[in-house]
Amino acid sequence: MTVYKQNEYEHYLKIEQKKKDLTVYGYINEVACFMGWFSRKYPHLEYYRITQSMIKDYLNDEKEDGKVETTINKKISILKSYFDFLWQKNYLAGYDPAVKIKRNRKLSKDEERFYLGDDDLEKLIAGMRLLRDKMDTQKYFRDVALTTLYLKAGLRLPEAIYLLRDDVIVNDDCIVFVVKAGHTRHISMSIDVAEPIMTYLKICEQEGERSPYLFVTSKGTQIRPRTIHLIFETLSKRLGIHVHPRKLRNTYMVEQIKLGKSRDEVAAELGINYLTIPDFIYENTNM
Known part of the structure; x- marks a missing residue:
């Protein structure tokens, strides 16, 4: 059967x-299976x-039909992705x-220390939205922009520090970041994902920010590693999860x-020569 907004979802x-x-x-196949079930179960109801x-x-x-836990979790991930897309x-x-x-499935202790699982990612995204009214606007969008770059581009902590405003190239359909610390590489990010960074840039322009660096302190000086550590220490305490650039x-x-x-x-995207992946990542994520 046809999935509602299927072409748009495929493009997304x-x-x-x-x-x-x-x-x-x-x-698409999994969403179609769910929609087929919904149509049979509730023939007179609309998708909304x-x-x-x-x-x-x-x-x-699905469980009663014998689907194993990993399959159920995959179905959950896909349906969450689809409805989140419709919502966004x-x-x-x-x-x-x-x-x-x-x-x-809950993450193992090793996994929890190494990366953010789906539940913690949801807490991070939802929690940062709630902080908007509790922080200075420029600082808020600076912190969200930093988090976005570490999480969606895989930057190292120092790479964000040395990013210049001129290193951000805005195109019609994407934004390209020219990362020069270490191996120079070009990182492309969709406009939607990069929206917090675009907002932060606009705020800096409105405030007459003159520093050539993308990320600055309230005094207009280049942000330092200690400041970034403090930003994420504070964020971790507020959200109740451990968040750090390395973990992102x-x-x-x-x-x-x-x-x-x-x-x-992945190594090329991260700017390294060889990617070392802990065994528990392969053992526990069905990759």
Whole structure:
């Protein structure tokens, strides 16, 4: 069956999420399976009447049909991705019915120390939104921009410090960051993902910021490693999860491996010659 906003969702997965064709096919197929179940179960309801309890009923039916936990978790991830897409793009009236549905497996202690799992990522994103009204606007968007670069581009801590405003190239469909600390590389990010960074740049311009550096202190000076450590220490305390640039970089690495990229591809994106991946990542993430 046809999935609501299927073409738009496919474009989102391929362009913004950079998922491969086979992965996109799997996502669309799973959403179609759920929508088929929904149509059979509730033939007179429209898609926007889907609730959290309905999604849970579907997952329970799948369990009763013998689906193993890893398969159920994959279904949860896909449905969360789909409804989050509808919500982000304003295609969904009301609320996101999948936002509070949790995956079954908890991260091991090794994993928790190494990267952010799905639950902690949700806490990070939701928590930072709540901080907007509690912080100075420029500082808030600076901190969100820093978090975005570490999480969505896999930067090292010092690489963000030495980024210049001239190193940010804005195109019609993406933003390119020219990272010069260490191995020079060009990192492309979709406009949607880079929105906090764009907002931060606009605020700096409005405030008459003159520093050539992208990230500055309240005094207009280049941000220092100690300041970044303090930013993430404070963020960790406020959100109740451990957040640090290294952990965000590791999270980016794990996500790219999950997408099916090779070690060499991910190493190039991270600006290193060889990628070392802990064994527990392969053992516990079904990669």
